[in-house]
Amino acid sequence: MSDTVAGLLQAGLLVVLLTAVYRPLGGYLARVFTSDRDLRIERGGYRLLGVDPTAEQTWAVYARSLIAFSVISLVLLFLIQRLQSHLPLSLGRPNVESGLAFNTAASFVANTNWQSYSPEVTMGHLVQFAGLAVQNFLSAAVGISVAIAVIRGFARSTTDRLGNFWVDLTRTTLRVLLPIAIVGTLVLVATGVVQNFSAGHEVTSVAGQTQTIPGGPVASQEVIKELGTNGGGFYNANSAHPFENPNPLSDLVEIFLLLLIPVCITRTFGLMVGDERQGYAILGVMGTLWAAFTFATTFFENQGAGTATQVAGAAMEGKETRFGEWASALFASSTTGTSTGAVNSAHDSFTPLGGGTALLHMMLGEVSPGGAGTGLYGMLVLAVLTVFVAGLMVGRTPEYLQRKVTAREIKLVSLYILTTPTLVLTGASTAMGLAVARASIFNTDSPHGFSEVLYAFTSAGNNNGSAFGGLSANIPFYNVALGLVMLLGRLVPIVLVLALAGSFARQQPVPVTQGTLPTDTALFVSMLAGVVLIVTGLTYLPALTLGPLAEGL
Amino acid sequence: MASSLRQAGVAVRALVLFTVVLGVAYPLAMTGVAQVLFHDQANGSIVRVHGQEVASSLIGQQYGERWFQTRPSAADYDGMGSAASQYGPNNPELVRLIDERRRAVAELEGVSPDRVPPDAVTASGSGLDPHISPAYAALQVNRVARARGLPVAEVRKLVQENTEGRTFGFLGEPRVNVVSLNAALAAL
Structure with missing residues (x-):
């Protein structure tokens, strides 16, 4: 079988698997968040928390609960790293230095999982499974909860209530993430992902050399790392490490898991707003963009540009033999389009335009299909912008899902869309202006060095977490700057989108008339895709020309 | 203010509860089940030769000239x-390294440099890649057979036994597991 046929079948199988679970999981999610029954274990939990599960919150209280939870999570995760050496299962590793501990805590709470550290020498088992992996669940649950609250903003009318944050968080965790994680863990272990508490044990090779085989509860963390679109590796090499991703089958399972919720939640959206076609339209935009970026990444890697790539004969630097160019490009595109940031190959070593495509994919704002929950609300914000642009063209008051888009809504949308690029471009330009930050660049030979810095801030601002790994990011400047960019890039958009949802929920729906722009048509899908690309292009093209475009064209 | 404090209290309790469930019970239970159902995989797919643990079949190693060679590694x-x-992709140091590796492999295997495949001159993503391409394995058969005084056909047969095709015929890439191949050589 030729490489091309095999590669297409591989991507095809992924699409078939996602199609098969789309309706069941999307429907299940809708039932979870519309049911008024609590499980017994949930009722016990609410009693311990002192939360009344029937008491719904306004958008402001929802946001305040979420921020309180994020701040407490940040503090605890910081402390557990700072106290590591006094805790069990530290494997003799010292306390994590404070700048790095802040960066890591911010990173995992913000669902980014940027890693300035090398886990094998920095994190003991306890910090990983009782600290980092817990945030892998909870930060994903926070993102999904926000998406559900935003859906309610469109599904409800004349109310100021968007649901209860603690109930949404609990249900997402216990009814959605945990059951899938349990099944997924066993699947991954069966393929060869390790699951033990060993500190590593020594073997003597047939050639007489000793080697330490690492251990760890990897599979249980690997599964939520993908399912929650987190991306933080148990090991430094992330999903390129054979113990995280041992073969092409585990690789496909991991790609499937990281796309699962972002894809299926579009069905939940359609069901909850009472019009399934609206969900299909959003999925149509996400799917089109994902397919286009996957094609582009694969094309550029196969083309094999770059002096070193051509001398080698193929783009295999930084890639595993078992994955090759096709499975590496499929993973790269899916991980950068979902804000996951796990990698099964070194993006820094991709061809100039292949790596540039990964960078651009994050710059779309993580909406193709985006992170767990975050992808949906990000795309809905862009949909509101699209009806606004369309409304300007024909001179009508724009509406989306029978909600008027007035000055207040469009202000919130504009702020949402400006937040991340502001953080990314301010961060990257500040870094380039500081000698100490420039000194961290590894590939100093070409515009590639600037790409490393731009990639870092794009990844942090969009809560992706992947890296052009050559950048030595474990210095105070990057630890603090990227940490702040991750937190602001996470929480500011969440507050804005919750305010937007609150504003829509208060409205009385306007009737659909002849003059209403239908938002479930191919025309709207292409307009929305166009808006995504134009907004991104206008924002980032100047920066891209200095990096990947200068290197690749 | 009072409301914020109340929310913070709820947040602390929620985080503690979730940590007990997700950070303690879940990994412990999964480890227990995995250790029972998939004992070998859960513990690193260890390879034994004459009863001695010599490697994980998933983690590559470095071998001397009497053995099949793995890929270059940034992690040694x-x-x-x-x-x-x-x-x-344009780093001049990488260009120099690739040239150097190509010359070294060609010299070791006694072939012309243009026959050296890409995986033999590039470092993997993990630095622990246990696999090489079938082309790179084929290049090494004669040297290994000569070094160990084995018939070429026998070595070729061992290579074949340690070659994996694409999963289901289309997932991933065909590859030869150098770790299990060298273990098979050692077990002869």
Whole structure:
């Protein structure tokens, strides 16, 4: 079988698997968040928390609960790293230095999982499974909860209530993430992902050399790392490490898991707003963009540009033999389009335009299909912008899902869309202006060095977490700057989108008339895709020309 | 203010409860079940030769000239230091390294440099890649047979036994597992 046929079948199988679970999981999610029954274990939990599960919150209280939870999570995760050496299962590793501990805590709470550290020498088992992996669940649950609250903003009318944050968080965790994680863990272990508490044990090779085989509860963390679109590796090499991703089958399972919720939640959206076609339209935009970026990444890697790539004969630097160019490009595109940031190959070593495509994919704002929950609300914000642009063209008051888009809504949308690029471009330009930050660049030979810095801030601002790994990011400047960019890039958009949802929920729906722009048509899908690309292009093209475009064209 | 404090209290209790469930019960239970159902995989797919643990079949190692060679590694196959080189596609240092590796492989195998495949001159993403391409394995058969005084056909047969095709015929890439191949050589 030729490489091309095999590669297409591989991507095809992924699409078939996602199609098969789309309706069941999307429907299940809708039932979870519309049911008024609590499980017994949930009722016990609410009693311990002192939360009344029937008491719904306004958008402001929802946001305040979420921020309180994020701040407490940040503090605890910081402390557990700072106290590591006094805790069990530290494997003799010292306390994590404070700048790095802040960066890591911010990173995992913000669902980014940027890693300035090398886990094998920095994190003991306890910090990983009782600290980092817990945030892998909870930060994903926070993102999904926000998406559900935003859906309610469109599904409800004349109310100021968007649901209860603690109930949404609990249900997402216990009814959605945990059951899938349990099944997924066993699947991954069966393929060869390790699951033990060993500190590593020594073997003597047939050639007489000793080697330490690492251990760890990897599979249980690997599964939520993908399912929650987190991306933080148990090991430094992330999903390129054979113990995280041992073969092409585990690789496909991991790609499937990281796309699962972002894809299926579009069905939940359609069901909850009472019009399934609206969900299909959003999925149509996400799917089109994902397919286009996957094609582009694969094309550029196969083309094999770059002096070193051509001398080698193929783009295999930084890639595993078992994955090759096709499975590496499929993973790269899916991980950068979902804000996951796990990698099964070194993006820094991709061809100039292949790596540039990964960078651009994050710059779309993580909406193709985006992170767990975050992808949906990000795309809905862009949909509101699209009806606004369309409304300007024909001179009508724009509406989306029978909600008027007035000055207040469009202000919130504009702020949402400006937040991340502001953080990314301010961060990257500040870094380039500081000698100490420039000194961290590894590939100093070409515009590639600037790409490393731009990639870092794009990844942090969009809560992706992947890296052009050559950048030595474990210095105070990057630890603090990227940490702040991750937190602001996470929480500011969440507050804005919750305010937007609150504003829509208060409205009385306007009737659909002849003059209403239908938002479930191919025309709207292409307009929305166009808006995504134009907004991104206008924002980032100047920066891209200095990096990947200068290197690749 | 009072409301914020109340929310913070709820947040602390929620985080503690979730940590007990997700950070303690879940990993412990999964480890227990995995250790029972998939004991070999859960413990690293260890390879034994004459009863001795010599490797994990998933983690590559470095071997001398009497053995099949793995790919170049940015981690020197240190099991506790997985890493990629992070060289960019135009990095002159990488160009120099690739040239140097190509010459070395061609000399070791006694073939012309243009026959050396890409995986033989590039470092993997993990630095622990246990696999090489079938082309690179084929290149090494004669040298290994000569060095060990084995018939070429027998070595070729061992290579074949340690070759995996694409999963289901289309997932991933065909590859030869150097670790299990060298273990098979050692077991002869």
